[in-house]
Amino acid sequence: MLPQRGDLPSPTAPPWKPVDPIVNDLTILAATVNGSGSQSANLVLTRAIFSMGIPVAPKNVFPSNIEGLPTWYDLRVSARGYQARRAQHDLLIARNPQTWTHDLAAVVAGGAVVHDDVFLASGVREDVEYFPVPFGRLGKTRIASDSLRKQLTNMIYVGVVAGLLGIPFDNLVTGIERTLATKPKAWPVNIDAVRVGYGYWEENFSDRPISHVLRPVVGGTDGLILVDGNQAAALGCVMGGCTVAAWYPITPSSSLCESLTGYADRFRTDPETGERRIAIVQAEDELAAAGMAIGAGWAGARAMTATSGPGISLMAEFAGLAYYAEVPVVVFDIQRLGPSTGLPTRTSQGDLGFAYRLGHGDTRHLVLLPGTAEECYEFAQRAFDLADRFQTPVLVLSDLDLGMNLWMSRPFDYPEAPFDRGKVLTVDDLERLEGDWARYRDVDGDGIPYRTWPGTPHPNAGYFTRGSGHDDRARYTESPEAYQANMDRLARKHRGARTAVPGPVTVSGGSALGLIAFGSTHHAVVEARDELAARGLPVDYLRLRALPIAPEVADFVAAHERVYVVEQNRDGQLLEILSEELPAELVARLRSIRHYDGQPIAAAAVAAPLLALEAVCV
């Protein structure tokens, strides 16, 4: 039961007064109701701060729901550019009565709370500062448009927060123009709504400084872009020459193919004839999506599908077929938790082991592990090259945090290298060979055979593709020797990929301690390493960027006494893979740190367990 207006106490002065406010370093939490249109308000705030030259890292924490359930927007502002989640919040924007007490509990002592004035503020916490705002009344009296009222009322809090933090009004306008870039007609009403909030702050709170303040940094974010990993990957698909994409909607991967569709309209469609140079198919399910991509890959197109864990499960049979039949295909897995209703909108790195061996029998895939938005862009392109080069599925494992949240990045490079289409025999090649070639013969000793594309006009071009039962001329056989020879060649091919996939990135300062992580965990590790170093415990770092594991990984482990493997899953799946692929004496050096509550990993979830484990060690 919500308290009535009359019950509310007047805001009390906190027992302390901030002397030196903290500059450009805080985390804002906006707690709102899903479907209330708070997303654009949050983006405006984000872009306004970014345009001040201050690094931002926003994260959406949203429910599996279209309207009505609580949703949070976690906006980290960090002068040092940290982009990992931070669990403590310095400023709360509370607009959801359902979660009010819970949200309030997440604010640090001395933090600021901007809230609907109808929420009961007294008796809950005395150690925070309250800024009650009559959002309902302001919306009713100050926003003219009935249809936009709900959404624009959220813009009011942007104005209040801007006042409290000292965001110049010009930057708010920039934030609005950037967020609503395609809807300039909507700018004035949004600017007005922000002004209402700003005005409210001026009249009521301008004499109450809070513990944090934002100050513009000249050139601080110049030249940087804000992009989400899925958008980056979609652009990578465009630049990487993808021409067939098949998908079935699933959070958190849908936005990848939706972005791709946007880029296809813009970059792959003839403006005059409407003719398209890419086919994007919304398939009937993930079985079909994988099948279409594999059919297209077999026929010589660069083809991909994008999904998340449940879809990956359905693609298992096809992934195995493509591995054995040696068909190039790129599969994006934007990881999330659990099957079906298992927190579908929360992040995870739980598909690593499954994806690596997706398929029945002895299958092993190439798995790329982008850790940044820029790598989502680059690895998407490399995935197509690797799939063609190795004639095999390449899985690109991103996750909800990396894929759906905005990240700061340096602008992407225009690719200079041509596509690597791998070992494809043309008519000329076939003539030179006098038609004598064998689809699955290891001519070059690297396990990678030659292939032809259907439609190659040569009488010897054709061959018959099937699963694992074939000889080197692709003829059906159940010969034990032929079967085993083929299996061994496939293993050789996979081993060869260890040095062709993106290599690990290592930062070493000669510490006895090492740390291995991959994917979005990187950002927490960066911050945790700084914290640990500040506490006198420097840790070297290897960021794994692909499977199969590169030879450098063994060297790194060998050079350290203890190596902490940090990952976002319960069972230590990377640890398991490393344990299997590294020599036993090195495996003994590995320790495991795991985070698996569905929230993006924070630095504290790396540093604290590492410190604890080290305390046990010494």
Added chain:
Amino acid sequence: MSALAVNRIGLAREAYKGGPSTLCAGCGHNSITNHIIKALYDLGVEPHRLAKLSGIGCSSKTPAYFVEQAHGFNGLHGRMPALATGAGLANRELVVLGVSGDGDSASIGLGQFMHLMRRNVDCTYIIEDNGTYGLTKGQFSATADVDSVHKKGAVNHYQPIDPCAVALSVGSTFVARSFSGDGKQLVPLLKAAVAHRGTAVLDIISPCVTFNDHDGSTRSYSWVKDNDEGIHDLSFIPYFEEIRVEYEAGEVKEVDLYDGSTLVLRKLSEDHDPTDRLAAMRLLEESRTRGQLLTGLLYVDEHAEDFATRERLAEQPLRDLGEADLRPAREQFASLMRELM
């Protein structure tokens, strides 16, 4: 035909053959293979342009037994439609021919089969329908009729899924039924299917001599011979043939196919207009209650756009496009980066 006979592109019939069949002697699927060979030879389809795709089953093995020179893909059980869709998108110049079984298309692959048809993917889709799972040794399939009897005596109580009825219900643009033993009807239908633009579905009753050729089966040779009712007498006139026969008005119906060929239909048992979908549905239902196996062209729509055309896909094979076709220009890319700042 003399040994030296060649077709319009100068290839002997030999060039349309494949490896030796490993199916049971007398299997209906083998006859279909031969009819496919004849149809493709007569049409003069260039072997390298043919892409043969299939699912899993005895039927799905058959692409290995025709047109050796063509690329073939024996895929996964029930998943040929997806592979065929992808292959066709990658290269619009391919002549896509899919072979499936009734288990493959009416059970495990029913969803993909339906979605392929609703998209009208340009391909010939053959179902070698024996009412049983041949390769897994004779279980009932979903096309088995109610009350038909299993070799070991069990009776099927469940309603059959009729691939043609399914095809009509999802707007397939070419729906025909035929019998493996009736080359006279099947060969022109196969040719028309290849000439058609869009999905051409052929449900071909193809007896399994090993598991479903006994009394009480409605897919046995004898049952089919007794109950087969051809709708029309069919002849196919390819676009490259000069000779045109003049018919008396009302005597025949002509279906003009997308590539300029013509299918001439002369009434046998039914006065059926194959451009009338509702009539086709009614006819199927009526013949079923009469216990007849109605064969021939049930429905055709030569005006519908196929999937790649509807998607406004470039004519040039997508797989041949290079960096210059596929990457936006530097300035376009740079302006995108600026938008993201």
